Amino acid sequence: MANENIQGVEQEAATFQSRFKLLKDEMQKVIVGQSEIIEGVLMALFSQGHVLLEGVPGLGKTMLVRTLSQAVHLDFSRIQFTPDMMPADIIGTNLIAENEGKKHFEFQPGPLFAHILLADEINRATPKTQSALLEAMQEKHVTVGGHSYALDEPFLVLATQNPLEMEGTYPLPEAQLDRFFFKLLVKYPARDEMNTILDRTTEKTIPTVERVLDRGQIIAMRETVRGIPIAREVQDYAIHIAMATHPESEDAAPMTKNYVRYGASPRGAQALILAGKIYALLDGRFHVSKQDVERAALAALRHRIILNFEGEAEGITTDQIISEILKLGEKATV
Amino acid sequence: MSDLSPTPESALSRAQHRILLHRMLEIFFRFALGFWTLTVLACAAIRFASGHLPAPMYGWAALALFLLGWMGWTAAVFPGRIEVARKLDRVAAFQDRFVTYLEFKSIRARTPWHDLALRQNASEIIRMDVSRCCPIRIPRRTAWLVLPLICFLNLWIYDALSRPVLVRDPELEKVLAAKSEELRKLSDQIYREAETKKIDELRKLADEMKKTAELIKPQEGKSAEEMKKNALLEWSRLESKLTELSKAAPGASAAELKRLAETLEQDPATAELAKMLKQENLAGAMQALQSMMDQAQNNPGAAQELREMAQRMGQAQMSSEQMAEMMKQMRQAASSGQSPQLQQAAQSFSKMLSGMEKSRQQSQLAASSLGAMQMMKSGLGMQKGSMGVGEKGEQKAMGSGRGQSNPDQKDGLGIGSEAAENIFGDRTKMDAQHSPAKVEGQIGEGQSFENILRGTAEASTSTVEYRELFNNYTPEAEEAIIKENIPIGSKYYIKRYFESIRPQN
Numbered sequence: 139m140a141n142e143n144i145q146g147v148e149q150e151a152a153t154f155q156s157r158f159k160l161l162k163d164e165m166q167k168v169i170v171g172q173s174e175i176i177e178g179v180l181m182a183l184f185s186q187g188h189v190l191l192e193g194v195p196g197l198g199k200t201m202l203v204r205t206l207s208q209a210v211h212l213d214f215s216r217i218q219f220t221p222d223m224m225p226a227d228i229i230g231t232n233l234i235a236e237n238e239g240k241k242h243f244e245f246q247p248g249p250l251f252a253h254i255l256l257a258d259e260i261n262r263a264t265p266k267t268q269s270a271l272l273e274a275m276q277e278k279h280v281t282v283g284g285h286s287y288a289l290d291e292p293f294l295v296l297a298t299q300n301p302l303e304m305e306g307t308y309p310l311p312e313a314q315l316d317r318f319f320f321k322l323l324v325k326y327p328a329r330d331e332m333n334t335i336l337d338r339t340t341e342k343t344i345p346t347v348e349r350v351l352d353r354g355q356i357i358a359m360r361e362t363v364r365g366i367p368i369a370r371e372v373q374d375y376a377i378h379i380a381m382a383t384h385p386e387s388e389d390a391a392p393m394t395k396n397y398v399r400y401g402a403s404p405r406g407a408q409a410l411i412l413a414g415k416i417y418a419l420l421d422g423r424f425h426v427s428k429q430d431v432e433r434a435a436l437a438a439l440r441h442r443i444i445l446n447f448e449g450e451a452e453g454i455t456t457d458q459i460i461s462e463i464l465k466l467g468e469k470a471t472v
Numbered sequence: 473m474s475d476l477s478p479t480p481e482s483a484l485s486r487a488q489h490r491i492l493l494h495r496m497l498e499i500f501f502r503f504a505l506g507f508w509t510l511t512v513l514a515c516a517a518i519r520f521a522s523g524h525l526p527a528p529m530y531g532w533a534a535l536a537l538f539l540l541g542w543m544g545w546t547a548a549v550f551p552g553r554i555e556v557a558r559k560l561d562r563v564a565a566f567q568d569r570f571v572t573y574l575e576f577k578s579i580r581a582r583t584p585w586h587d588l589a590l591r592q593n594a595s596e597i598i599r600m601d602v603s604r605c606c607p608i609r610i611p612r613r614t615a616w617l618v619l620p621l622i623c624f625l626n627l628w629i630y631d632a633l634s635r636p637v638l639v640r641d642p643e644l645e646k647v648l649a650a651k652s653e654e655l656r657k658l659s660d661q662i663y664r665e666a667e668t669k670k671i672d673e674l675r676k677l678a679d680e681m682k683k684t685a686e687l688i689k690p691q692e693g694k695s696a697e698e699m700k701k702n703a704l705l706e707w708s709r710l711e712s713k714l715t716e717l718s719k720a721a722p723g724a725s726a727a728e729l730k731r732l733a734e735t736l737e738q739d740p741a742t743a744e745l746a747k748m749l750k751q752e753n754l755a756g757a758m759q760a761l762q763s764m765m766d767q768a769q770n771n772p773g774a775a776q777e778l779r780e781m782a783q784r785m786g787q788a789q790m791s792s793e794q795m796a797e798m799m800k801q802m803r804q805a806a807s808s809g810q811s812p813q814l815q816q817a818a819q820s821f822s823k824m825l826s827g828m829e830k831s832r833q834q835s836q837l838a839a840s841s842l843g844a845m846q847m848m849k850s851g852l853g854m855q856k857g858s859m860g861v862g863e864k865g866e867q868k869a870m871g872s873g874r875g876q877s878n879p880d881q882k883d884g885l886g887i888g889s890e891a892a893e894n895i896f897g898d899r900t901k902m903d904a905q906h907s908p909a910k911v912e913g914q915i916g917e918g919q920s921f922e923n924i925l926r927g928t929a930e931a932s933t934s935t936v937e938y939r940e941l942f943n944n945y946t947p948e949a950e951e952a953i954i955k956e957n958i959p960i961g962s963k964y965y966i967k968r969y970f971e972s973i974r975p976q977n
Contacts, residue, residue, distance in 0.1 A: 143584040144591070151588075309964050367585045369572040371558070399972070424589035425576070427567035447972030 147365070147424075154362045154419050158184070160350050164209045167345045169202050170338065171331035178322045178437055179206060179296065184359050185412040187319020188275050188295040190260075190310075190441060197324045198335075199298040203256040211352040212253035212292065219263035221306065225270035229280045230287075245282060250274055253290060253353070257297035261307040268314055271295065275317040292356050312400070312444060319409050321441035366415040368426040373411065376431045380407040382463040383443050393462045397449030402442035409438035435460050480573050480597040487556050490606040496546050510541065564600055569593040641696030648690050648703055654848050655685035662841060671834050677717060677841075684710045711845060717838035726752055728795050735788045741777035742784070754829040758822050765818050768811070778814050782806035785821075798824055939975045946970055 158180060165176050175191070179202065182189040191199045200216075207214030217228055230248035234241055249255065250271075260268060274280050275295055279288040297318070299310075315321075327335060338345055351359075382389040384401030394401070413434030414426040421430070436457055443456040514537055551559065557570035573593040576586045659681035666674035688703040729749045737746035745764070748756035764781070767774035786803025790796040798821055805817035949970060953963050 144588050147584040147588050304964075305959050305962075307964075365583070365585050367576065367583065367589060369568060369575040371554075371571045371575060372568055421567075423567065424585055424592055425568070425572045427569075427572070429567050447969070450968070450972075 150362050150365075151419055151422075151424065154359050155422065157351060157355060157359060158416075158420060161209055164347055164350050165202070165205050168205045168338075168347055169198055170334045171327045172198065172202065172324065175202065175322050175324055178320050179203075181413055181416045181434075182319045183210075183292065183294050183356065184363050184416060185319055185409070186292070186360055187409065187412070188297070188317060190315070190318040190321040191296060191298045191324055192301055192321060193298070193324025194302055194326075195300060197326065199324055200256060200258060203254065203296045203298075205347055206296075207254045207256075208347040209350055210254075210356060211349045212356070213290075214254045214256070215249040215252035216256040216258060217249050218258045219260050219267070221262060221264060221308075223263050223267050225267050228267065228270050229274070229282055232283050243283065245285070245287065247287070250280060251287075251289060253292055253294065255293070255295045257295055259299060260297040261299040261309055263308065265308050265311060268308065268310060272314060272317060292353065292360070315441045316403050316405050318441060320413070320437040322437055323440075363412065363415050363419065366418055366424065366426060368411060368415070372414070372426050372428055372431060375428045376407050376410040376414070379410060379431065379435055379460075379463055380404070380439070382466075383439060383459065391459070391463045391466050393454070393459045397445055397452070397454045398443055398459060399446040399449075400444040402439045406439050406442045410434050413438055432464050435464055480570070480594050483597050483600060483602055484553060484556060484560075484570070484574075486602045487560055487606050488551075488553070490602055491556060491559070492546070492550060494606060495550060496542070499545055499549075500542060510537075560600070560602075560606070563606070564604070566596070566600070569596050573597060639695050639697065641700075644696050644700060645690035648688055648699060651703075651848055652685045652689040655681055655688070655845070658841060658844055658848075659685060662837060665837055669830070669833055671830050671837075673717065673834050674837055677713065677838065680713065681710060681841075707845075711842060714838045714842040714845065718835050718842055725792065728790050728792060732785065732788050732790070732795075735784050736781065739777070739780060739784065741774075742781045745781075754825045754832070758825045758829070761818060761822050761825070765815060765822075768815070768818075775811055775814070778818060779806050779809060782814055782817055794824065942973070942975055946974075 161180060162173075162176055165180075166173070169176060179189050179191075181187075183206075191202070193199055204214070204216075217223075226248065228248050228250050230246050230251065232243040233246045235244035236242075257271065260271075270280075274289060274293070278291070278293055279286050281287075295318075299307075378389050380402045381387040382391050382401075383394055383398060383406070384390060385395045385398045387394075387401070390398075390401075410431050411426065414430035417430035417433050418424070418426045439460050440456045443459060445454060445456065514533075554571065554574060557574050560566060561568050561570045570593070573590060576582065576590050576593075579586055582590075659678045662674055662681065663678035666672070666678055684706045687706045688699075690699055694702075729752060733746040733750035735746075736742040736749070741764070745757055745760040748754075748760055764774065764778055768778040769775075782802040783806040786799055786806055788799055790799050801817050801820060805813040808814075949966070952958075953966055958966070
């Protein structure tokens with residue numbers, strides 16, 4: 139019986155690995171390069187998280203999200219955020235409807251009610267509108283007129299923002315940023331990748347994506363991720379990394395003490411471990427290692443660290459601080 | 473039958489043993505010198521605290537301390553199971569397999585995931601080459617350098633510790649130097665005298681004194697006690713020799729010479745010789761005899777006088793062996809009546825007188841030197857006391873180092889070792905009756921001056937004021953942001969700025 143269970147679990151892990159690869163390969167039919175970004179987005183999908191994509195325009199952020207929605211059998215909607223957008227434009231609103239001569243309010247769901255939501259240029263909306271996403275992202279339901287409406291699982295918000303053209307934008311508040319599982323920095327493609335992009339986009343045949351995963355499979359894969367065990371030693375290490383981002387913590391790195399105002403919240407440590415579990419699965423292991431946690435650290439913590447005035451004045455990035463924390467690592471005892 | 477197949481636990485044990493060995497070697501080669509230095513210092517402390525640490529004891533103590541330190545340190549830094557597992561994971565890029573294995577193994581309610589992880593990790597751990605993960609590297613260069621250093625240090629320390637403790641006494645050294653110089657001068661004086669009088673014995677004595685003067689000089693590397701002991705020995709030896717020389721028998725006593733003079737003074741020809749003998753002027757006697765012998769060679773009358781002198785001398789009764797033998801020789805020469813035999817006998821007598829004269833001078837000089845030395849001795853501060861090398865107590869004092877004083881003995885050359893029991897006087901009696909007295913000063917007639925100096929206050933931060941200030945102008949700034957025509961992007965930075973200068977508490 140025990141052996142059967144073990145075989146079942148082994149099979150589950152192998153299925154996860156193969157499906158993840160399948161989905162990634164499918165997306166890479168359209169998206170050239172950006173392997174880490176695709177991996178990060180998929181990890182967020184399987185960890186029940188959301189992703190903030192930051193990059194200059196034209197790097198394929200929107201394309202990536204659209205490709206994902208095409209590759210999985212899920213509802214997709216896109217919101218182009220603008221300063222005049224109101225929360226009701228996202229969540230939905232109660233409209234007066236007439237039925238058999240009786241008038242009543244009927245909830246008209248907004249674009250939020252989808253499995254995959256692309257919040258394009260999220261920082262262009264006002265904080266009021268941005269905060270409309272808060273409840274949805276964390277609680278997976280929205281409240282309109284005193285009535286809560288649950289969102290269908292899986293629910294994945296993929297927000298994009300442009301690091302340039304900051305004028306007329308509303309940077310996301312810390313509480314909003316903390317809701318994102320990963321913040322991924324979309325980089326400019328390399329020369330070879332550019333060649334491939336041009337080949338694919340300037341020829342007659344444009345690559346198409348097939349749906350390779352359905353909703354049920356995605357939910358099953360999410361369950362698989364949660365099943366991976368983690369040793370207390372490794373979990374302590376994840377906590378150590380999260381605590382090291384707090385300037386008042388005894389684990390704090392020198393750069394943290396100098397340049398950080400607020401460190402990562404416990405959600406940061408959660409993201410480290412969940413991402414670590416997926417890395418372990420992809421690596422063919424059945425437990426999380428410190429290396430898995432370290433691999434996830436930049437994407438999981440970079441948006442959760444708030445620099446102080448000195449840090450901003452000196453142009454320090456949160457990536458530099460996380461890198462130093464990882465470099466210092468644990469105190470070697472042997 | 474034991475299961476010899478490898479397990480993660482056996483790998484862990486192997487790794488632990490290997491790390492233990494590694495640690496021991498590493499600590500030995502890296503810190504042996506330090507250990508040894510500490511050991512030596514500890515031994516030196518024991519030695520100086522106890523006053524004495526015999527060589528074998530030193531060796532054992534050093535070895536024991538060294539081993540204790542080495543093993544203790546190794547044990548103190550020896551890692552536990554989890555640390556070893558962590559190390560193996562790290563060095564083998566094991567991705568926490570070992571640590572996870574140990575933890576999952578201890579979980580009772582394991583899920584299939586745990587079991588799967590355990591099975592997977594165990595197979596990886598068993599394949600691990602512990603020797604590759606825990607290499608034992610002996611720092612070769614250090615080893616070659618450290619080992620001879622340790623040996624050298626050991627020998628050096630051993631040698632240093634086996635030497636007596638050097639206690640110097642500058643006062644004694646000064647006194648010894650002065651005495652050495654005085655003795656050297658005395659030896660020069662005696663040597664000159666010996667040269668003048670051609671007395672070999674005295675020349676030898678002068679040499680001896682010179683040597684003694686050198687020996688009692690303060691020497692580097694010798695303790696005060698040793699120098700003093702040596703000086704006393706040498707001094708005593710020289711005094712014994714001088715005493716012996718001063719008592720040396722001159723060959724004939726004054727009474728015998730007087731008796732012989734009385735025998736010869738009846739004859740006018742030998743009256744001069746008799747007179748000289750009576751006065752114990754042996755040099756004069758020798759001259760008179762020589763004159764008689766010279767005359768006897770050319771003058772038959774004088775030869776007859778010489779024969780008669782020999783005859784008279786032969787009749788004299790002498791108690792000392794030498795004089796009796798001499799008189800016998802004279803008697804035989806006189807009875808033979810032959811001139812050469814008479815000359816030979818007279819010559820022998822003259823030689824005997826010469827020897828007696830030398831002996832007498834030597835004795836006198838030795839006595840005067842002894843007197844001079846005893847005068848010198850007064851400066852050494854060696855007369856009084858129970859520890860000495862006096863004439864009778866010398867062997868005893870040197871043997872035990874502490875002799876018993878004896879009122880019958882002469883003053884020794886030793887130094888006192890006893891002190892009065894109450895050298896500091898009686899203790900102050902704390903419970904004695906006393907009455908406190910208040911002594912008041914009187915104000916003088918001079919002018920007085922009074923001034924108040926105002927100092928600056930200690931540096932401090934006024935946090936309350938800053939907070940108040942911040943609370944006052946922050947709302948105004950926020951209002952300005954809302955009302956004024958400020959770009960939206962810049963508003964964010966203004967807000968962030970105010971956030972950054974917000975008081976922490």
